Amino acid sequence: MSDLPDDFDCTITNWEYIYGLCRTVSNEVKRAEFEPDVVVALARGGWFAGRCTCDFLGLDDLTSLKMEHYVGAGIKSDEPQVRYPMPEGSVEGKDVLVIDDIADTGGSIRRAHEYVEERGAAEIRTATLQLLQTSEFEPDFVGERLEEWTWVVYPWNFIEDMIDLTSGAMDQAEMTTFDRESIRHYLDEFHGIDRIAMEIAQPSRLDEVLAEMERRGVVEPVETDGDDEWQLAK
Structure with missing residues (x-):
C-alpha cells in the first residue's frame, strides 16, 4: 500500500461474496463455450479464484504464476516482473485461463497473458473477479465491474x-x-x-x-x- 495516498476508500469483503464472484466468472466461461485445459492463477490474490474456478469448471490442472512490480528494495519497475517462472511445458499447446482477483491498472494480468503466450499456449483467455475502471486491460471474463475506485480488502x-x-x-x-x-x-x-x-x-x-x-x-x-x-x- 506504500504507493497509495493517506486517505482512500476501502471495501471489506467476505468469503461468501467472493465465492459468488467466482461462480459468476465460471458461468461466463461456460456461456462463452471456452474449455480451458489449465487455469493459471496469479499469486497471491488469484489462488482462491483459481481453485474455485477449477471446481466450477471440472478442471484438475491448476498452476500458479507470481508477478511483482519490485525488482529491488524500494525500486519499482515499469512493467510487472515474473518472480517464479512456470515449469517448462506446463501450458505448451494447452488452452489456458489466466485468473486474478482484481485488475487495477491491468498490468499484471496483461503481462501474465504475454508470458503464457511466450510459453506456447494455444488459446488464452483472461479473467478477474473484479475490474476497476482504472484498468487499461480488459479481461475476457469479469465477475464485477467497480465504477468507483476502492481498495478491496479480501478475506x-x-x-x-x-x-x-x-x-x-x-x-x-x-x-x-x-x-x-x-x-x-x-x-x-x-x-x-x-x-x-x-x-x-x-x-x-x-x-x-x-x-x-x-x-x-x-x-x-x-x-x-x-x-x-x-x-x-x-
Whole structure:
C-alpha cells in the first residue's frame, strides 16, 4: 500500500461474496463455450479464484504464476516482473485461463497473458473477479465491474491489510493513544470503513487485528485505569 495516498476508500469483503464472484466468472466461461485445459492463477490474490474456478469448471490442472512490480528494495519497475517462472511445458499447446482477483491498472494480468503466450499456449483467455475502471486491460471474463475506485480488502489478506490500514490511520490522527472506539473512528474517517460495514463483512475481528499488531510489534498497549488503549510502537 506504500504507493497509495493517506486517505482512500476501502471495501471489506467476505468469503461468501467472493465465492459468488467466482461462480459468476465460471458461468461466463461456460456461456462463452471456452474449455480451458489449465487455469493459471496469479499469486497471491488469484489462488482462491483459481481453485474455485477449477471446481466450477471440472478442471484438475491448476498452476500458479507470481508477478511483482519490485525488482529491488524500494525500486519499482515499469512493467510487472515474473518472480517464479512456470515449469517448462506446463501450458505448451494447452488452452489456458489466466485468473486474478482484481485488475487495477491491468498490468499484471496483461503481462501474465504475454508470458503464457511466450510459453506456447494455444488459446488464452483472461479473467478477474473484479475490474476497476482504472484498468487499461480488459479481461475476457469479469465477475464485477467497480465504477468507483476502492481498495478491496479480501478475506484471504484481511489481517495483512487491516494492520496496514489501522497503523496508517493511527499515524495520521492527531493523537497518540487509541482505544477501540477511536480506532474505529479513524478507520471510518480516513478509509470509509464504518462499524456496520466491517461487522457485516468480518464480524468481531477488530480485537484479532489489534492482538496481531501487538504480536508483530506494530503497536504496544498503554497502561490506563479504564479501557484498553494502544499506541504505535516506538
